[in-house]
Amino acid sequence: MAAPTDGKPLFGAAIIPSMRKALLLPLMISLALAPVQLPALADGLPDLGEVAQVDFSPMLERRIGMSVMNDIRLKEPSYLDDPELEDYLSRLGKRLAANVDGARQDFEFFVLKDSSLNAFAMPGGYIGVHTGLILAAESESELASVLGHEISHVTQHHLARLMNKQQQGQIASLLAMAVAILAARSNPDITQGALVGGQAAMIQNQLNYSRDFEREADRLGIQLLEKAGFDIRGMGSFFGRLDKYGRVYESNAPGYLRTHPLTTERISDMENRIAMRPYHQVPNSTDFLLIKAKIQAQEGAPSDAVTTFEHLLKERKFSIEAPVRYGLTRARLRNGDYPGAERELQNLRQFKLASPLVDTLAAELRMKQGDPAGAARILRPALARHPQERALAYGLTEALLEDHRLDEALKLTISDLQSYPSDARMYRLQARTYSGQGKILLQHRSQAEAYYHSGQLMPAIEQLMLAQKAPDGDFFERSKVDARLRELKAKQAEEMQERKARGQ
Template identity: 30%
Template structure:
């Protein structure tokens, strides 16, 4: 823990367990310190000592760190937002020869602009950073810099250099554990981070220069304007001056002024690319979705209404207001907004899908079917559109069409939980009780309700003969659940 913190600490409050009772906090800290003092932590990770890591050791560490980190972060699950970041990340990583790791990108909810990498190519980006970017090149510039850190194995390097744990720093960081929030906790957290940065937790200047050098090459090879990386650093600098706070990103990525200067010189030697202003509209749509997903609905509505006063024809603002009204349950206003958005962009599958969902929510199944059929015709991989088209068919009593739509969803995403419940209902309506119970079983298993899942799987077995493939599948599910319950 002491080593992988180096240069990769997202926000102090993530690690403050303010919801836990005091005695559990004390046990946690004492156990952690004992483990660290005795080297047990590294053996737990499968690493004999805190020395330079092999690729396989870094992969093992990355998986464990990710599992722990994800418990403390509120990850964004919106498939459209995630898809956008994944595409930008893939654009960059596709330029890398001999990739050391499979890169994975995650978005977490935080208004602070931040991005960080943990071992083995897991890269996290905050919603605050996404909304601060002005174009895709700026966003890609941040991703490429973090990818540079991973490819240069700076995390492993810090671990090698920090072979002796700084217990004073650890104690300062963990002091925040004992305060359950409020001003005192914030003060301790701020002190802990400041102390950590001063002592050992930030990237070195050489690390930053190497990550910038690698990153800007990846960025420009991917077709982005390298000035996007510089432009975003300037934004962070302004953000620091305007808010009188240091963004978390700058705590672990120091000397921003020097970075801007040498990146300017570096960029002069690279071929000019032209995507800095491209995809601005796409990014704005993503930013609108982030606002709807992460702000209070009232604040989102007020923001879009205010912005539309000076920009009445901007698609992202019209669409964002419609999404916010939909979330608010004001389907009439949402429908008006989506219709207006379609006058600007008539072949947009997502807008058609959202319009169809609003019609369905108002019981207008004929209008819903029309919009959703157009949506899946434009994008046949949109699982949400197929799911809601299935709901329309189910509502109208067209059970076979509903099953076909739901099966499309399953093929696109086997972990789409609600589709199994709906399939159970529809199969039940058709009198196919074996299929109904089997799908209910999968639904409850994915929900973690294992007793209910077992009940339905056992009921499903009553409808299948001994030598059928379905029976073998169900028995395998039952066996797996029984193992997990032990």
């Protein structure tokens, strides 16, 4: 296991240098708006019965989380825009979240290409996972245990409750502490300077409080794992392995340990809870193994990835052969060896895996060889079998566009957006379709929605203004553009008023 190189400070969050400004502004907003109220504590843990009573409203949490998420998509270079990875994590996460008691909470899972072992929850149900943590998980139950833990941080509104507690102190001091913690990822000396500057007590209070939340998230995470049908011992094995690793490499411990403090008490409490439950062995899903192989195939130089998988096959260093074949196929495709990838794909097909990951791989190989019609023939029945898989919908639309079957592509985007009306990627594909058809007004209107649902309000407004000037479009289409433009301008005025009220 490669040694992680940094910590990700601020409770439950991995902070990346290029994200500091994007994250600090929402943090300041939340601090300014959070009222002075602290949930009652009992037996050293936050009172679960009062979770919904915190004044940091779920709506505000969602807005803050969405703002940060949009900035991650637009500006964070480690953000991995891979629908297959997101699809897989979403399936896993929603399987766990379906067992949450109480009010319904929407979750969105995303991946950062980062070799360190970390995962984090942001306000509003946004949960990020590093590729390094996915690779480090030795079973799907271990990965699910981390997601269950992060889901529990969200459902218990831990960040909001932390803000409510800290609001009792001086906001200026809290902001100074936040700046110090955010900066610590790339320069630990800054945090030391903050300690010397009088912030030591406040930082320690935050860590103490987060340990209470960690125990609560452990307890609820174990419940989610059990109800979702995973092996609850996955949580004990994964966190136990992290703990041992952290003890050996104390000066360079996994980032997850720095943001999720592991104490002896916490480990013991986790082990005791698990020991009281019956043993339940759960096999790994095929997709878990394929997702790990895909990440491995994308690591390092393409030729090195090919060599790695070839070595595994030659030395028979695997318990299941199919994921290794899948990884080698992907590595050869990435290396530009299309004939070799085709041969490996045929070997992979012999295992008869019922996974959309194999279909998208086969279609991608056809696309790389200039055969979009062949890709569409693979993806259309695959999408019928797996209608929830976004990667299949995107892939089929791309294939139809490349094959100049614009009417079919448009029909697919219209149908898809009825089910997923906030999908910025599909709106972009729809804009391309309208562009190919020469429908200028509709192209700009779809592009406006793509910008809007990516958190880019001003570009969305500009696209609608361009749509107004388009030479085509009937009365009905122009009326829709005018109405949407009025709506977005009203939203823009509202946001400007909020910034003015905050003195920005």
